[in-house]
Amino acid sequence: MELTYCGAAGVVTGSCHHLRIGRQQLLLDCGLFQGGREEEARNIQPFPFDPRAIDAVVLSHAHLDHCGRLPLLVRRGFDGPIYSHPASIDLVRVLLKDAAYLEQADVERENRKRARRGEKQLKPLFDLADVEAVMARMRPLQFNAADEVLPGVAATLLPAGHILGAASVVLDVHDAGRRKRVVFSGDLGPSDTTLLRNPAPPDSADLVLLESTYGDRNHRSRSETLQEIGSVLEAAWEAGGNLLVPAFAIGRTQEVLALFASHRHEWNLDRWRIFVDSPMAIQATGIHLRHADLFNDEAQAFMAGRSLRELLPNLHETPEAAQSMQLNNIRRGAIILAGAGMCTGGRILHHLRHNLWRSQTQVMIIGYQSEGTLGRRLVDRAEVVRIYGEDVRVQAGIHTVGGLSAHAGQDELVKWYGSIGGRPPVHLVHGEKRGRDGLAARLNHDYGVIARMPGHGEVITL
Incomplete structure (x- = not known):
């Protein structure tokens, strides 16, 4: 089994992690890169994998930096199921439609300027037809219930806080007679918010992909x-x-x-x-x-x-x-x-x-x-x-x-990881340098764990 980091590695946007399990391929998230022009320009680049070869996607939640490239994925040939919580599916429809509308408006505005300068016209990143194609592929998963998303691969969603429907994804993989449990935290919310329940950690894991947005600091009480x-x-x-x-x-x-x-x-x-x-x-x-x-x-x-x-x-x-x-x-x-x-x-x-x-x-x-x-x-x-x-x-x-903030602070991230039995290996994603460095130091201090900080495009073998 191979894991490739195709986004949110050293940055907090573009969440996308590619798992190759035997002959099967699965994505965890497929989000937009956001920020400056250099980051956003990455969205139009080819995926580092063949979208037609992806068998399924498991989506942690409905923010654009996690779901925003799904229309591109489908446009470029993906035709498998996209699994997520029902509340996330409802929110994805609203969010992607709005993003398509804004994308169209921005491109039209820019093209008027380009026309006056005699420059080449731009095309929208995706449109409403692409969004509808995404929604046709969505499949619901409930919290705390294991469902087979691929042969030999079961996914369990755990409440992550953060936003409505947001989930941590537990993948139980049976591959070539071996069993592995890969846990993707998604974006973890803080405890004791006004609306949502607290994040729920899994009881065990062989590998944890842990977000580190605020890994270097805590929020105010x-x-x-x-x-x-x-x-x-x-x-x-x-x-x-x-x-x-x-x-x-x-x-x-x-x-x-x-x-x-x-x-x-x-x-x-x-x-x-x-x-x-x-x-x-x-x-x-x-x-x-x-x-x-x-x-x-x-x-x-x-x-x-x-x-x-x-x-x-x-x-x-x-x-x-x-x-x-x-x-x-x-x-x-x-x-x-x-x-x-x-x-x-x-x-x-x-x-x-x-x-x-x-x-x-x-x-x-x-x-x-x-x-x-x-x-x-x-x-x-x-x-x-x-x-x-x-x-x-x-x-x-x-x-x-x-x-x-919708994100957990350092203490809460450390506590969430500490609730997982066996001190599994941890890879820090969805964080800028100072967030990852701070969380890595704290995890090492509290649990003696050497956290790995994968780079964009890095491939590891499990």
């Missing part, structure tokens, strides 16, 4: 995070402008809305108008409510069957572009949650262009910002940023709330 959000809200109100919240449409938006609902009076939120300015986030919120059985006990008890409108009477949804544009006329008292979470596209770019130069504006960053993204430049306190070809001076207040 829940109590400190709640206090910080309250302080940001108060500062934004006193500043006299709007509060912009770049938020991933899947996961972070729903987490923030749940926090707003549960702390509505404490944070004096009734004085604000709260806008969810993302068609995808609006649809994703509906999917969350349909899968409320995946919520933790506290969230289910708090909601008690009530709608978000009942919990947050001042919540407004703006699915139409015209409604979104009207928000630019609001100068005070609006909280605007819009994607993309790393400010790499979507409606948040328009709101940033209209508000970043205003000193009354406040921006609350609530998720990880990859190198090369606009979100990272804001976190790094850039004085000027470029949005849609225009230089915009950053005079807004920028607040980073680390405790709302």
Whole structure:
């Protein structure tokens, strides 16, 4: 059995791991590379394997950096099943359709510029037909139940937290009379979140592929995070402008809305108008409510069957572009949650262009910002940023709330690994250098394990 790292090796995007089991081939995830132009240019390159030879895909969850190249995989010849949790399947449909729409819009905008310069026209990375082809291949797997995904290969999904439906994947492989258990953590969420249950580690493994996004540090405690959000809200109100919240449409938006609902009076939120300015986030919120059985006990008890409108009477949804544009006329008292979470596209770019130069504006960053993204430049306190070809001076207040990350911090990653019996070999994926280095040092200190840090394209034999 051979394992090749085809993405998320030394970076936090492009998750894709290729397993060759005898004559069979399986992928764990098939995600987009995101960030700067150099990273995103990798998406159009040929896969380091023949898509027609892949027999099945097991998808850990619905974020683009894990599922975003599935349309390309299918377009280039893959015709096997794609296994994932039912909630992830629902979210993938929404997310990939939105990504196809944005891709088409971006290409059309760029092609107008190219036409004026007499340059070659671009083609979209994928389109809606490719997305529908992906959805036709999706097959549901439930949590905590082993299912055969290939002859001699059983997959068990374990709750990973992170976002709705997110899973760690346990592969029990029978190959040439030998048995191996490969565990892929997927993206692990923190413990004790507002909505989701805690991640569940497997009891054993022969090899662990462990994410390391925040492998070098811990997040602020829940109590400190709640206090910080309250302080940001108060500062934004006193500043006299709007509060912009770049938020991933899947996961972070729903987490923030749940926090707003549960702390509505404490944070004096009734004085604000709260806008969810993302068609995808609006649809994703509906999917969350349909899968409320995946919520933790506290969230289910708090909601008690009530709608978000009942919990947050001042919540407004703006699915139409015209409604979104009207928000630019609001100068005070609006909280605007819009994607993309790393400010790499979507409606948040328009709101940033209209508000970043205003000193009354406040921006609350609530998720990880990859190198090369606009979100990272804001976190790094850039004085000027470029949005849609225009230089915009950053005079807004920028607040980073680390405790709302969808990823587990170092202590939680170490605890998750430590719950697996036998101290199996561990390979660190889905992390930049400092994240992997920090987690490797901690695992060695606590458990005497020498973690391997595979490079892109590296092949290992199990």
